Amino acid sequence: MMETISLNALQIYWWLLVSVIGALFVFMTFVQGGQTLLYTLGKTEAERDLIINSLGRKWELTFTSLVMFGGALFAAFPLFYAVSFGGAYYLWMSILFCFIIQAVSYEYRKKPNNFFGTYFYERLLFINGSVGIFLLGIALGTLYSGGNFIVNEMNLSHWTKTSYGLEALLVPFNIAFGFMLVFLSRMQGSLYLYNHLDNKALEQRTLYTLKQNTMMFFPLFLYVMGSMLFQIGYSYDEHTSIVHTESMKLLHNFMQYPQLAVILVLGIVILLFGIYSALFKLNRRAIWFSGLGTILTFTLLLFILGINHTIYYPSLADLQSSLSIKNSSGSYYTLFIMSIVSLLVPIVIGYIFFVWRAMDKKKMTIEEIKSDSHHY
Amino acid sequence: MEHTDLLIDWSRAQFALTALYHWLFVPLTLGLTFIIAIMETIYVKTEDIWWKQTTQFWMTILAINFAIGLATGIIMEFEFGTNWSNYSWIVGDIFGAPLAIEGLMAFFMESTFFAMMFFGWEKVSKKMHLLSTWFVAIGSNLSALWILVANGWMQHPIGMTFNPNTARNEMHNFSEVFFNPMAVNKFLHTISSGYVLASVFVIGVSAWYLIKRRDIMFAKRSIIVAASFGLISSFYMLISGDESAFEVAQKQPMKLAAMEGLYKGEERAGIIAIGILNKEKKIGDKNKTFLFSFEIPNALSFLGYHSLNAFVPGIEDLIYGNKEHNLISVSQKMKEGQIAVNALTLYKKFKKEGNVSKAKEALRTFRAHEHYLGYGYLKTPKDAVPNVALTFYSFHTMVGLGTWFLILFILVLYFAMINEIENKRWILYLALWSIPLAYVAQECGWIVAEVGRQPWAIQDLLPVGMAASNIASNSVMVTFWLFTILFTGLLIAEVKIMLTQIKIGPEAH
Secondary structure, rough: OOOHOOOOHHHHHHHHHHHHHHHHHHHHOOHHHHOOHHHHHHHOHHHHHHHHHHHHHOOOHHHHHHHHHHHHHHOHHHHHHHHHHOOHHHHHHHHHHHHHHHHHHHHHHHOOOOOOHHHHHHHHHHHHHHHHHHHHHHHHHOOOHOOEEEEEEOOOOOOOOOOHHHHHHOHHHHHHHHHHHHHHHHHHHHHHHHHEEOOOHHHHHHHHHHHHHHHHHHHHHHHHHHHHHHHHHEEEEOOOOOOOEEEEEHHHHHHHHHHHHHHHHHHHHHHHHHHHHHHHOOOOOOOHHHHHHHHHHHHHHHOOOOOOOOOOOHHHHHOHHHHHHHHHHHOHHHHHHHHHHHHHHHHHHHHHHHHHHHHOOOOEHHHHHHHOOOOO | OOOOHHHHHHHHHHHHHHHHHHHHHHHHHHHHHHHHHHHHHHHHHOHHHHHHHHHHHHHHHHHHHHHHHHHHHHHHHHHHHHHHHHHHHHHHHHHHHHHHHHHHHHHHHHHHHHHHHHHHHOOOOOHHHHHHHHHHHHHHHHHHHHHHHHHHHHHHHOEEEEEEEOOOEEEEEEHHHHOHHHHHHHHHHHHHHHHHHHHHHHHHHHHHHOOOOOHHHEEEEHHHHHHHHHHHHHHHHHHHHHHHHHHHHHHHHHHHHHHHHOOOEEEEOEEEEEEEEEOOOHHHHHHHEEEEEEEEEOOOHHHHHOOOOOOOHHHHHHHOOOOOOOEOOOOHHHHHHHHHHHHOOOOHHHHHHHHHHEEEEEEHHHHHHHHHHHHOOOOHHHHHHHHHHHHHHHHHHHHHHHHHHHHHHHHHEEEEEEOOOOHHHHHHHHHHHHHHHHHHHHHHHHHHHHOOOOOEEEEEEEEEEHHHOOOOHHHHHHHHHHHHHHHHHHHHHHHHHHHHHHHHHHHHO
């Protein structure tokens, strides 16, 4: 079997998996979005408890998705892992700090004698949901806008700016990408809570925050999409591996693979339908449409970077150091072995679906939390 | 870019700090999840509500510990990239795979069923809930399996070849990596030590209730489950520890020599049961190694080579070489390593210039000397020696405490079985004060494993000095202090919350 699959096919397969995991993480950031809405939506302590306990059933899945995204990148594209994490040091460390503080906040927030007080942990959740997601957007934005790194002939890398990744905060595209993710997470957070909670007051407020954040999200989304498709991109020569700039590279990719363009458009339409069905049809299940739309859209936006001789991580310091799935992947053997392991993915998705369904059969109420043996 | 010593020191300090903090919380999760699963199984079998209450109390304790374990754990994965980026490239092809598999097979299982375990009491059937509890236990232990496969490979790298074109090691045999004897022993020894810590923890907390003469039934039941679990785990820990030492003797003789403070190799070598190292002792001088020591004759030869008469090499034999026992000196290895490093550089140069014949010649030279590639990056032979005092004392503390826990389990179980435990206050106090000792033993174990293999990030292949990211040392210093402040703050919060929950007690559930 090993002989029948090419290295290129395995690289594309793994880039697709990384894209899907990345997109799933983007969807799962509804947890972070919900955290930022804690005080906007929850006007009383009981309401805030309800929101936290609803999000608290899911936060670990989001956390795990992020860890999985990192693990898959490490295993499948170790040069990216080395170059980006080791170079954009301050940026990634800032992101990690934002996620470290989330992990304890749910559990410790309401526990007696918790040293810092409830409000402190709620602030940490807000930082995780806002700054954490914004910075992640900045980091993802550099996949399109580039980073300041040089890779030598031994494939060892260094960053050319002593701000170690923080300079990406000055790039308008990255900023727009970061804010776009923040507003998207708040939209999804509103939809999730609209779906999961049985509370009249919160219902109305979640629809209001959905509308507000949608209005902020779409202009940014259009700007990001426009920049991606119509600005300069980067590609490499199939035979010489020499990297060069190419105007509207990602648009060319979509034109060359129209089926991918169709899926992208479909993703955006489903996302829009989800929002429409919540706002105008009061459909409680709208999260599933917007979620599917988000996953399809972001999978495609990431995946398009890995195909058709495209550079997925351009170097602004030395164009020839730029990374593609060809020059940054694991070996054939490792990719093949991990591809076999990846056959477990449907089982993982299966039990996540089963548990999610079992836990969310009934809408959550304030009374349920009070009677639960364990709550946040 | 040349790595400075300062950068290496800060990078090591940060990794040590984050690993030691993380390791404060992982062993309890590894063991407590199983203890909880056993308790819940008894509840489902007997339908005795007391067991449900007992299970739920320990779940609350687990949740507090689990949260901070996750918080300190996420950084560990990403630090390989942020602080050890050269490492990530040079061995990422092998090391990354177990990490990714860990995420897929273990983390998702843990995190998915965690929600059902804590919040699903009224939402799913008893059996389904019990299954979710077992899945959390299995998931957390699976996570340990994969990370220890990765760590075992760092201690004994096999199943890969160096590819000069990509300038990295590439996996060629997954089963060799997975069934690496070092990894298997590490996994068994680590999880069993986690079970021991969790058992000591449960017994210690329960002992406190008995000292306070409250929640008697709960405490006695918890003690019986934990002491039984701990006793079995202790025997297992001893066996796997013995196997680990055997593997270390074969694969990392320098680590074994440091663990025992053995400077001059000897046949029929004994184990130092108790000893105080002489601070003045330096490699190659005539000073005595110990100011005081009590030795068990022949035991080290037996432990390391399963023969009472075997020769065990000391630090000086490994540094200076020993012709009688076919040991090559480190300086000889360094020469060979430097030839390999230079040949690799030339190979890349000639290949870039298109000089095929010279590239082939350079490659031949590289292949002839690549076995000692890692030594080519050392500055002096003494760089190959880890911190002897730290390794020696950590090892002996770990072994001593491990032995004490075995005795404790036997005593506690005996008195619990004859229903006398609440009257033996001296045992109860010993059990209570054993809790911090269990944490000390865990940290010592980690120090032995990681400090003992210095200077290697990957044994004989990649020294830490070559593995670090090419960043300014100040940047790492900044994040080191941020981690120190953050993790210390969270640790204080965790301890306060946990102590408060223990004071509130199981009745609240």
